[in-house]
Amino acid sequence: MGVIDISNPYCLTKVKASLPGPEALRLNCSVARRRKGAVSMTSQIPVEQVHKSQQRLTGDSFIRPHLRKLSPYQPILPFEVLSTRLGRKPEDIIKLDANENPYGPPPEVLEALGTLKFPYVYPDPESRQLRAALAIDSGLESDYILVGCGADELIDLIMRCVLDPGNKIVDCPPTFTMYEFDAAVNGALVLKVPRNPDFSLNVDLIKDTVDKEKPKCIFLTSPNNPDGSVISDEVLLKILELPILVVLDEAYIEFSSIESKMQWVKKYDNLIVLRTFSKRAGLAGLRVGYGAFPLSIIEYLWRAKQPYNVSVAAEIAACAALLNPSYLEVMSSLAHGKASSTSSALNAPQSKSKRMVKEKFGTKPEWMTKRCLWGR
Numbered sequence: 001m002g003v004i005d006i007s008n009p010y011c012l013t014k015v016k017a018s019l020p021g022p023e024a025l026r027l028n029c030s031v032a033r034r035r036k037g038a039v040s041m042t043s044q045i046p047v048e049q050v051h052k053s054q055q056r057l058t059g060d061s062f063i064r065p066h067l068r069k070l071s072p073y074q075p076i077l078p079f080e081v082l083s084t085r086l087g088r089k090p091e092d093i094i095k096l097d098a099n100e101n102p103y104g105p106p107p108e109v110l111e112a113l114g115t116l117k118f119p120y121v122y123p124d125p126e127s128r129q130l131r132a133a134l135a136i137d138s139g140l141e142s143d144y145i146l147v148g149c150g151a152d153e154l155i156d157l158i159m160r161c162v163l164d165p166g167n168k169i170v171d172c173p174p175t176f177t178m179y180e181f182d183a184a185v186n187g188a189l190v191l192k193v194p195r196n197p198d199f200s201l202n203v204d205l206i207k208d209t210v211d212k213e214k215p216k217c218i219f220l221t222s223p224n225n226p227d228g229s230v231i232s233d234e235v236l237l238k239i240l241e242l243p244i245l246v247v248l249d250e251a252y253i254e255f256s257s258i259e260s261k262m263q264w265v266k267k268y269d270n271l272i273v274l275r276t277f278s279k280r281a282g283l284a285g286l287r288v289g290y291g292a293f294p295l296s297i298i299e300y301l302w303r304a305k306q307p308y309n310v311s312v313a314a315e316i317a318a319c320a321a322l323l324n325p326s327y328l329e330v331m332s333s334l335a336h337g338k339a340s341s342t343s344s345a346l347n348a349p350q351s352k353s354k355r356m357v358k359e360k361f362g363t364k365p366e367w368m369t370k371r372c373l374w375g376r
């Protein structure tokens with residue numbers, strides 16, 4: 001790794017010495033081109049031999065070996081594709097395969113997007129407005145919060161910052177499959193510690209696995225996808241005692257009666273908590289997730305993240321959603337069967353499919369909280 005100073009002849013000699021034949025040849029040619037403005041061969045390798053070795057190169061030979069074996073992630077089918085396949089209008093389809101929130105975002109989001117002022121300027125790399133709003137929403141200072149292009153991006157970013165190829169993670173299936181997928185992309189090994197028949201975590205087996213295999217991190221989902229089970233404080237505390245980074249994914253926290261653990265990152269240096277606007281505010285299509293991190297970790301995520309990872313539209317939409325706490329409360333009370341079916345926040349401009357969801361499932365979206373979180 002590192003940088004090669006192409007203008008430094010000493011540096012080049014050292015690099016060439018460490019490169020195999022054809023690579024050294026290619027470097028010679030390109031340097032010669034730079035220096036003289038013309039191609040001049042400095043290699044003694046016969047031309048036929050060069051052609052032969054070049055012919056052998058296929059595109060996949062450039063791909064990292066572990067990625068050549070990667071099975072592709074099975075993504076969901078978008079409305080347009082489903083619509084064509086089923087011969088029905090998107091508005092007539094109730095889509096449950098990716099746990100999107102079919103009620104959609106509160107009306108403030110559509111208004112804010114309609115008046116977007118500066119789409120031609122790159123977004124704020126620090127998502128300052130949104131982080132400030134999230135600090136108020138969560139009660140955790142914005143220094144501990146980082147925003148991403150969905151929680152998915154943050155899962156990958158954490159792995160890129162924490163894992164070397166060959167490192168291990170603990171996964172507790174059945175659960176969200178992106179942990180396994182991102183681990184494979186990052187060349188990490190996945191140690192599976194299956195959940196108990198009632199979907200609770202097998203804490204003893206997790207402890208044994210940590211002792212024996214020395215994994216670097218564990219991904220826990222509470223409420224879990226696909227079953228909706230939650231992790232008790234007692235169990236979480238036991239796992240936090242282990243020498244392992246705990247990534248707690250709270251994508252569905254708003255649909256449960258438990259409190260978010262975002263504040264805990266101030267106390268536990270090995271805890272990261274992930275949240276998302278996809279479920280709580282119906283913004284899956286705009287891609288906004290966020291996470292709470294210990295200060296000793298967040299610093300490195302700032303360094304490694306893509307500078308413009310959250311679009312202008314995504315930031316504005318998420319801020320607008322936070323401006324309607326009653327919508328967010330209704331979403332959460334729906335899960336507890338508290339909201340009345342005439343709740344004004346839900347009766348905001350709604351599509352036929354949203355009305356159909358309400359007719360079919362009522363205002364208590366059991367499909368989000370109980371035993372039927374389908375899809376991803």
Ligand SMILES: Cc1ncc(COP(=O)(O)O)c(C=O)c1O
Nearest residue numbers: 150151152176225251276278289
């Ligand atoms: C447990 C869990 N975490 C994270 C995500 C992805 O969230 P986002 O849309 O913010 O990437 C999902 C999506 O289904 C999920 O089920």
